[in-house]
Amino acid sequence: MTRLATEFEVRKALPRVPPCSLWLKVCLAAALASTTACTKETSSTVSASAAPKPESAVTLPSPPQNASPETSPLPHIDAKRAFEYTREVTAFGPRYMGNENHKKLERYILDHLKGDQVEEDDFTADTVEGKFPVRNIIAKFPGTKDGIIVIMGHYDTNYPLRNIGYVGANDGGSSTAILLEFANQLRVAPGKKRDGYSIWLVWTDGEEAVKTWSDTDSLYGTRHLAEKWEKDGTLKQIKALMVMDMIGDADLNIDRNTNGTPWLLDLIYAAAERLGDQSHFYDRQGPIEDDHLPFFKRDVPSADVIDLDYGYNNVFHHTAQDTMDKLSPKSLQIVGDTIMETIHMLDQR
Ligand SMILES: [Zn+2]
Numbered sequence: 001m002t003r004l005a006t007e008f009e010v011r012k013a014l015p016r017v018p019p020c021s022l023w024l025k026v027c028l029a030a031a032l033a034s035t036t037a038c039t040k041e042t043s044s045t046v047s048a049s050a051a052p053k054p055e056s057a058v059t060l061p062s063p064p065q066n067a068s069p070e071t072s073p074l075p076h077i078d079a080k081r082a083f084e085y086t087r088e089v090t091a092f093g094p095r096y097m098g099n100e101n102h103k104k105l106e107r108y109i110l111d112h113l114k115g116d117q118v119e120e121d122d123f124t125a126d127t128v129e130g131k132f133p134v135r136n137i138i139a140k141f142p143g144t145k146d147g148i149i150v151i152m153g154h155y156d157t158n159y160p161l162r163n164i165g166y167v168g169a170n171d172g173g174s175s176t177a178i179l180l181e182f183a184n185q186l187r188v189a190p191g192k193k194r195d196g197y198s199i200w201l202v203w204t205d206g207e208e209a210v211k212t213w214s215d216t217d218s219l220y221g222t223r224h225l226a227e228k229w230e231k232d233g234t235l236k237q238i239k240a241l242m243v244m245d246m247i248g249d250a251d252l253n254i255d256r257n258t259n260g261t262p263w264l265l266d267l268i269y270a271a272a273e274r275l276g277d278q279s280h281f282y283d284r285q286g287p288i289e290d291d292h293l294p295f296f297k298r299d300v301p302s303a304d305v306i307d308l309d310y311g312y313n314n315v316f317h318h319t320a321q322d323t324m325d326k327l328s329p330k331s332l333q334i335v336g337d338t339i340m341e342t343i344h345m346l347d348q349r
Pocket of ligand 1: 171318
């Protein structure tokens, strides 16, 4: 990860407001910036707010027709195992596109997906630092419903940081690991389909810039994949796309990345709320550039689940201090459970 726009708003000093107010604020800001994406949604939110509903219901999308999420069991990923994956991934050392450690990590990921339906999206990126091999790894878990939920996380680390002992425990490590744990959770008996949408997990490559973050020097893997999926019609089948990035920080504060689809951001919050974990979400809001962007720009409902406050003033981000001792299994638990619950809620729609 990742570029942060300057207008990022820290809300720590503000009193907590109901999600609806927060949401309206986002839409108003978007409207002021002459963005049309939110305008249509704003009017429906205002009318919903006028109805005497409980606060938590105000920002939820349409209620499920055929199930009651309020009574379904809460998900519980194996966070200790996910944390161990993070440790093993981090132990490979610097993992920039095409280096030996990166290749070892590719094999490590593929070893964990034995027996699953796996595809690779390989190409060569032509960058300001030369040509690099890029490999997105996609694991598909077929479902009974028509449509796909995509969950992504990058596994590369930064080429410019290759000589400083940078290991990216949180930035690259935690995202790789939580997707491996999601695969464990999503696996069903051979030949069977999961009850719900198909889920595609994507370990993305080349998320990081090779020199300085820009539109052309970043997101190599996902820019390629979005273009490919646009051409082959996959994008139209995607019901929701969620990116995991820097989600292992022991001091977990997931940002509301306003480069995202409001109803999906709200659904994630509602899932966290059901688990009692909402205090770790959306204390801050603002636009962040990350792997979801090439899809979000193509109108795929998208959300970036990221905590871009890694150490006070984000001091550990992209430094040799991004190490395992800053992370916590509890954070992987909170994010993992929230995303599994979000999948469950999406499946009901
Ligand atoms: Zn990064």
